[in-house]
Amino acid sequence: MVIDATFWVAISFLIFIGALVYLKIPQKINELLNKLILDIKNEIDESEKLRQEAKVLLDNAQNKLDTAQTVSNDILQQAKKDSDHLIIEMNDKFHKSSEIKKSLAENKISQMKEAALKEIKDVSIKIAVDSVKKIINTSVDKSKLDGLFEKNLEETKIALKKISS
Template sequence: MTRLGAIAILMASAVPASAATGAFFSLRNTDFIVLIAFLVFVGVLVYFRVPQLIGTMLDKRAQGIRSDLDEARRLREEAQEIYASYERRQREVSGQADQIVANARREAEAQAAKAQEDLKASIARRLKAAEDQIASAENDAVRAIRDRAVQTAVAAASELLARQVSAGERSAGIDAAIEDVARRLN
């Protein structure tokens, strides 16, 4: 008989109905039958290399879990590097934004100062132009008053001379007086 046949006969004979109480090493003792069945079962498992198959499957599963853990660790490190990179970029962008705001503030202050200086210069030019216009108007007024004074003086002198001097002397005296006034004005 082959091993398999012997195992089958032993298993068939190890039914609870055939087990009985008595000596331990008797086929009528249930505990002995269960022990033999268990040893046969373990023997079948060892014969068909089930523990090796289970061990191989467990090793493969452990290797798969190990590779999954390694992959997860690698992905975590990658994610941390990317996160650190984004944090650095955020700090750089924040710094650049602060610089842009500071530059804009400085430029606005410079433009305001320049506009204030331009306004002061414009006011100074307008004041100078107004002063020049006032001086010109003053000079025109003085000139007009002088001219009017000269005309009045000439007219008064002419009238006075006309009363005091005869007609012949008048024209010579008027000419002399006009020349004298003209010399004094220039």
């Protein structure tokens, strides 16, 4: 049997492998790899939990956003309704107020017209009485006095009729 370099390489390889097994290097490498695999698994599991939590939080936030949007739309619609009702109410109050003011103005005008007519009548009567007194004081003839009285009385009646209409 010839012992050559290949034989010695094979022997040294077996000794190397035997030393590795004796020093439990493959077992330590296996434990190290298992530990790394376990750490990676734990990180994956934790990241999965975090993803699930983030999804739940996102869903909650989306629900709150949807609810807030719905509530804000409801508030806007209610505000529009309230403003429409307020505008209608203010418009009605304005029209009622203007009708009341118009009615008061018409009443005041009517009262002023009546007061003016009464004053004109009073002044006309006073003028007629003064005319009669003047005629009586200056007149000598009773027939003249009666004629003037009738004439003034007719003029006064005509003037009062014109004023009344």
